Amino acid sequence: xxxxxxxxxxxxxxxxxxxxxxxxxGSSVFYVILFGLLYSPNVVNxxxxxxxxxxxxxxSRSLVQSFADSQRYHIVDYVTSEEEVDAxxxxxxxxxxxxxxxxxxxxxxxxxxSQVLVSxxxxxxxxxxxxxxxxxxxxxxxxxxxxQGLAENAVGLLPTxxxxxxxxxxxxxxxxxxxxxxxxxxxxxxVVMAALQEGILLALGSSLLNDKxxxxxxxxxxxxxxxxxxxxPYWLGGMxxxxxxxxxxxxxxxxxxxxxxxxxxxxxxxxxxxxTALGGLAALAFSDEVNFNRLVLxxxxxxxxxxxxxxxQQSMDMFSFLLSCTxxxxxxxxxxxxLMVSGYAPNLASGIxxxxxxGAMAFCLAGFVYHGQRMRFLQKQxxxxxxx
Amino acid sequence: xxxLTIIRRELRMMFVDEPKIAAIxxGVPVLYVILFGMVYSANxxxxxxTVVYDQNQTEVSRTFIQAFxxxxxxxxxxxxxxxxxxxxxLQQEAAQVAVVxxxxxxxxxxxxxxTQALxxxxxxxxxxxxxxxxxxxxIVQTFSAGAGRQLMEKTGxxxxxxxxxxxxxxxxxxxxxxxxxxxxxFIIGGLGANGLQLGIVLAICTTLTAVYRREKDWRGxxxxxxxxxxxxPYWLWGMxxxAAYLVIADxxxxxxxxxxxxxxxxxxxxxxxAVSAIxxxxxxxxxxxxxxxxxxxxxxxPAFLFSGYIWPDFAMNTFSQLVSTILPLTYAAVNxxxxxxxxxxxxxxxxxxxxxxxxxLLLSLSVSIVAFRRRRLRLKEHQPGMEGTE
Numbered sequence: 001x002x003x004x005x006x007x008x009x010x011x012x013x014x015x016x017x018x019x020x021x022x023x024x025x026g027s028s029v030f031y032v033i034l035f036g037l038l039y040s041p042n043v044v045n046x047x048x049x050x051x052x053x054x055x056x057x058x059x060s061r062s063l064v065q066s067f068a069d070s071q072r073y074h075i076v077d078y079v080t081s082e083e084e085v086d087a088x089x090x091x092x093x094x095x096x097x098x099x100x101x102x103x104x105x106x107x108x109x110x111x112x113x114s115q116v117l118v119s120x121x122x123x124x125x126x127x128x129x130x131x132x133x134x135x136x137x138x139x140x141x142x143x144x145x146x147x148q149g150l151a152e153n154a155v156g157l158l159p160t161x162x163x164x165x166x167x168x169x170x171x172x173x174x175x176x177x178x179x180x181x182x183x184x185x186x187x188x189x190x191v192v193m194a195a196l197q198e199g200i201l202l203a204l205g206s207s208l209l210n211d212k213x214x215x216x217x218x219x220x221x222x223x224x225x226x227x228x229x230x231x232x233p234y235w236l237g238g239m240x241x242x243x244x245x246x247x248x249x250x251x252x253x254x255x256x257x258x259x260x261x262x263x264x265x266x267x268x269x270x271x272x273x274x275x276t277a278l279g280g281l282a283a284l285a286f287s288d289e290v291n292f293n294r295l296v297l298x299x300x301x302x303x304x305x306x307x308x309x310x311x312x313q314q315s316m317d318m319f320s321f322l323l324s325c326t327x328x329x330x331x332x333x334x335x336x337x338x339l340m341v342s343g344y345a346p347n348l349a350s351g352i353x354x355x356x357x358x359g360a361m362a363f364c365l366a367g368f369v370y371h372g373q374r375m376r377f378l379q380k381q382x383x384x385x386x387x388x
Numbered sequence: 389x390x391x392l393t394i395i396r397r398e399l400r401m402m403f404v405d406e407p408k409i410a411a412i413x414x415g416v417p418v419l420y421v422i423l424f425g426m427v428y429s430a431n432x433x434x435x436x437x438t439v440v441y442d443q444n445q446t447e448v449s450r451t452f453i454q455a456f457x458x459x460x461x462x463x464x465x466x467x468x469x470x471x472x473x474x475x476x477x478l479q480q481e482a483a484q485v486a487v488v489x490x491x492x493x494x495x496x497x498x499x500x501x502x503t504q505a506l507x508x509x510x511x512x513x514x515x516x517x518x519x520x521x522x523x524x525x526x527i528v529q530t531f532s533a534g535a536g537r538q539l540m541e542k543t544g545x546x547x548x549x550x551x552x553x554x555x556x557x558x559x560x561x562x563x564x565x566x567x568x569x570x571x572x573x574f575i576i577g578g579l580g581a582n583g584l585q586l587g588i589v590l591a592i593c594t595t596l597t598a599v600y601r602r603e604k605d606w607r608g609x610x611x612x613x614x615x616x617x618x619x620x621p622y623w624l625w626g627m628x629x630x631a632a633y634l635v636i637a638d639x640x641x642x643x644x645x646x647x648x649x650x651x652x653x654x655x656x657x658x659x660x661x662a663v664s665a666i667x668x669x670x671x672x673x674x675x676x677x678x679x680x681x682x683x684x685x686x687x688x689x690p691a692f693l694f695s696g697y698i699w700p701d702f703a704m705n706t707f708s709q710l711v712s713t714i715l716p717l718t719y720a721a722v723n724x725x726x727x728x729x730x731x732x733x734x735x736x737x738x739x740x741x742x743x744x745x746x747x748x749l750l751l752s753l754s755v756s757i758v759a760f761r762r763r764r765l766r767l768k769e770h771q772p773g774m775e776g777t778e
Contacts, residue, residue: 019679019682023682023685027685030686031689034690034711035690035693037705037707037708038693038694038699038704038708038711039699040705041703041704041705043703044699044700044703045703046702046703047702048702063557086564089564090730090732090734091734092734092735095700107552108552108556108557110552111545111549111552111553112549112552113551113552113555113556113557113558114556114557114558115557115558115559115560116557116558116559116560117560117561117562118559118560118561118562119561119562119563119564120561120562120563120564121563121564121565122563122564122565122566122567122569122574122729123565123566123573123574123725123726123729123730124574124697124698124700124725125566125569125571125574126698126699126700127700128563128566128569129514129518129519129522129569132522132561132563133518133521133522133525135559135561136522136525136526136529136559136561137525139557139559140525140529140559142557143555143556143557143558143559146556146557147536147553147554147555147556150553150556151540151553154545154549154553157543168496168497168500168502168503168532168535168536168539169452169497169502169503169504169505169528169531169532169535170502170503170504170505170532171504171505171507171524171525171528171529171532172504172505172506172507173506173507173509173521173524174506174507174508174509175508175509175510175511175517175521176478176508176509176510176511177510177511177512178511178512178514178517179511181511181514181517181518181521183514183699185511185512186511186512186513186514191689191693194689195689198685202682202685206678289678289681290594290677290678290680290681291408293678293681293682294412294590294681297586297590297681297684297685297688298412298416298419298586298590300688300689301420301579301582301583301586301689301692302420302423302424305423305424305427305579306423306427309513310513310514310515311427311428311433311515311571312433312513312515312516314435314437315430315433315434316427316430317426317427317429317430319426320426320427320429324427334512334513337512337513338481338512341512342479342510342512344479346479346480346481346482347481
């Protein structure tokens with residue numbers, strides 16, 4: 001019986017209504033390729049920058065050169081007034097500007113320090129972050145170099161101690177898991193999970209809501225078996241889509257896959273199970289596919305943003321935190337990223353557990369609802385038959 | 389039937405017969421702004437959990453740690469006494485950042501041989517990593533300048549000169565438009581616009597399929613009239629929704645909305661027009677209502693991420709730049725954010741023009757498709773023996 005229902009469902013999925021297969025497999029694969037391509041540059045480089053050098057000395061030019069040498073910046077213009085700096089940033093001709101004060105070289109040689117001003121357009125944080133950390137680094141390195149020269153000349157130290165005096169504490173940075181702070185590793189997997197979820201929900205809605213009107217096909221079967229038979233193919237299909245899309249992200253875009261295969265598969269199975277069961281329950285509450293699809297599309301963005309994948313859960317207020325706990329995405333996205341990129345996800349076990357629990361609860365509820373709906377349907381049929 | 393009657397009919401359908409249509413159009417952007425306003429209410433990622441591995445345990449090293457503790461950015465959750473313990477804590481994600489101080493930290497500084505402080509950051513989530521690196525760099529440099537100054541003083545220099553020699557070039561930073569790097573300021577404008585576009589497309593995309601379904605009711609009315617008559621009510625209601633999301637952002641979420649209302653209205657109306665035209669286009673080509681709702685899925689999510697709102701256009705490759713050129717959100721989202729945060733958007737008029745042209749083009753395409761399909765439906769009906777008389 002179960003096998004027959006599954007077979008029929010597969011038949012529908014691939015032959016009679018191939019849209020379902022397309023959504024199920026296509027959406028996540030489509031997103032991997034699309035967003036892999038979008039984020040393939042990985043880090044924001046060549047930020048357009050203008051230079052306002054009021055000093056025009058060898059020293060100031062060598063500072064400008066340090067910025068020009070870094071591939072982070074692309075110097076687009078040299079300007080001659082503060083107004084032009086502001087105008088360039090406001091017109092977006094540049095996202096960053098460096099202003100070197102007059103007497104820059106003289107002040108430094110005299111032993112008075114001098115301040116270099118970096119202006120950044122903060123509207124886009126992805127650009128702003130890149131500017132702040134790299135500008136700080138470039139200026140610190142430059143300052144240490146200059147200071148070393150000063151210590152040699154003014155104080156009369158030998159080069160090595162001079163260097164140590166001028167920068168006694170060096171900053172050393174080790175970034176684990178995503179060493180160049182790239183966007184590919186950070187972002188793509190989560191978006192793909194959002195697409196996978198959408199794909200499962202749309203395909204499932206199409207199946208459950210189209211067949212609602214001809215439930216008598218299997219009127220003799222037990223409702224639980226019927227429901228399992230309808231959901232199982234989508235769970236399996238979702239698993240295959242999960243494997244394909246993560247595999248493609250590794251193959252095409254070199255996203256590392258350090259995690260253990262069994263753990264990855266378990267996570268995928270738990271997530272697709274929870275989504276299938278919850279989706280089944282939600283679809284049963286709707287009477288037509290059009291409105292169910294509307295809900296699915298509206299749900300996509302909040303589910304992604306509340307998952308803690310980008311904005312961390314610990315920075316959420318109580319309400320948002322609680323809401324985020326109810327979405328299956330929350331338990332898959334960060335875990336998947338950690339597992340793939342660093343090979344270990346500390347919340348993996350609890351995540352998998354919660355997802356299976358969520359799925360099981362939703363499935364039981366869906367069973368009740370389905371049973372009720374079918375009883376009503378059969379009763380109506382008997383009534384009409386009796387009336388005739 | 390004149391165009392006013394069509395508009396009245398459509399309005400009736402939106403608000404009376406199927407009020408969920410009006411609710412979706414108005415509700416999605418408003419819901420998005422409220423939901424995301426709440427989730428980003430902290431605005432800045434602070435108190436990043438940090439573990440300290442101090443191998444030196446001297447006054448100097450403790451002063452150094454104190455600098456981290458004093459910064460709002462970090463919250464020290466543990467002190468460890470071994471490398472393994474520290475790695476374990478990072479792996480368990482109990483901390484996102486580790487500060488490692490070498491054994492001879494204090495002695496090396498005092499002797500005038502340089503030392504190194506190591507910052508270990510988990511790069512998985514850039515929202516932790518970026519601010520952590522920026523703040524740590526700042527803290528270490530300030531500390532280093534202070535220590536350098538003391539060293540220079542020992543060589544017999546006066547305090548000011550010592551500081552000048554130790555840190556000759558100071559770093560000044562001026563962040564325009566979003567000085568605190570607030571995340572809500574950065575993202576809400578665009579997410580609201582994305583919600584608006586989702587609401588419009590989902591509401592409007594079934595309106596023309598209804599015309600095909602009941603072709604007879606629309607006999608004798610030109611397709612131009614039908615399309616325009618159907619567009620206007622959605623455009624108007626979309627504008628109300630746009631205004632509502634800006635008011636909520638301004639009044640309740642207290643985000644800056646510096647731009648002048650005229651310019652905001654201009655970009656909003658062009659955007660709502662273009663998006664309504666896209667929705668109508670989906671509606672015109674879809675075989676039935678279900679597919680009319682499914683078509684936008686391929687469009688909604690890419691539209692936001694390809695719009696240059698987060699990932700900037702100058703960092704995109706050619707393929708992404710091409711995709712981004714054909715999406716209306718590209719011309720609206722960044723302009724709306726600029727108007728909100730800076731009060732001025734350099735590409736505003738270009739955006740308005742492109743959006744209007746896009747809308748016009750899609751609208752004429754939709755009219756031709758509607759005309760074509762209606763003709764086919766009529767032909768089918770006149771030919772006896774054809775199916776399609778459901």
